Amino acid sequence: MRVLVVGATGFVGGRLVDALLAADHEVVAFSRSASRASFPEGVEIFEGDLGDPSSLEGLCEGVDAAYYLIHSLTAENFAELDRTYARRFRERASAAGVNRVVYLSGISGDERDLSPHLASRREVESVLEAGEFDLTVLRAAIIIGAGSASFRIVDDLTDRLPVMTVPTWVRTPCQPIGIEDAVAYLVGVLNVEETRGDIYDIGAPTVWSYESLLELTADEKGTRVLIVPVPIMSPELSSHWLRLTTDVQYAIARPLVESMRHPVTVDSGRDIQEVVPIERTPVEEAVRRALAEG
Secondary structure, eight states: OEEEEETTTSHHHHHHHHHHHHTTOEEEEEESSOOGGGSOTTOEEEEOOTTOGGGGTTTTTTOSEEEEOOOOTTSTTHHHHHHHHHHHHHHHHHHHTOOEEEEEEEOOSOTTSOOHHHHHHHHHHHHHHTSSSEEEEEEESOEESTTOHHHHHHHHHHHHOSEEEEEGGGGSEEOOEEHHHHHHHHHHGGGOGGGTTOEEEEOOSSOEEHHHHHHHHHHHTTOOOEEEEETTOOHHHHHHHHHHHOSSOHHHHHHHHHGGGSOBOOOGGGBGGGTSOOOOOOHHHHHHHHHHHO
16 A cells, blocks of 8 residues: 655654555655655655645655644644644645545543644544545554653653652543554554544553653652642643753643643543554553663
8 A cells, every 4th residue: 555654754653654664555754854864765755845835746646545643733823734734735635536544633531621732633633534535533642652742741850850849730640652552553544444434542551640650750760759749830830840841842841731631541432442453562661662762
């Protein structure tokens, strides 16, 4: 199958390209500034920019399936950009006759009170759903792996703050997933016709909290952290606090923190494990691998 990966140089995209090649797919990598050295041999590179429509001519030609992995968190107007980019991709994929598209979105516990970050993910889902192709949406919470902005926050905190006075969102339930499992599900849906036109949640076997994830990460490093939640930090204050304690860009940290107010766990009615079964990686092992790679 000829498969396009939009966002091929990102944290997820780079690993997805490798996995698709290993599964004997013909891979086209789309990136704004791709270089031959960025990808394994055999990958076709399409260099373009979703912000420049003139650079997208021929983007989806001859493509059977595409992965859309674009999120514009670093921009102040990220929701507007995400909407515009998704529409441009949808138009070209539809015109070229792409058969199906897979979009990596985010889990949200309460659809009535979404953070701007998650609301933008939902809007992109709706934009892509209007395309003339079958859309499969995979929703994930925090993805654990070297290069993940969310996990980098956890990693930095356990390095720099042995005693933490933290927002109460650290006790919010979450269901992380290791990057290897996320990629396995992304590749796996292409082989399962049942996944066309559907939405699935992806996650590890167990539910955690951000507090327990911090403690686990510290433990894997051979250190300890004392966590003292306080109820007075607003999401905006929390993100400013993170700016002092992590190297993750503030523009990225803020929307991520705003999304931590609500539980983000797998809905049993949308659990992809039912249709794309894999041997799931425990969170402990995912953290261990991420720290070893980082």
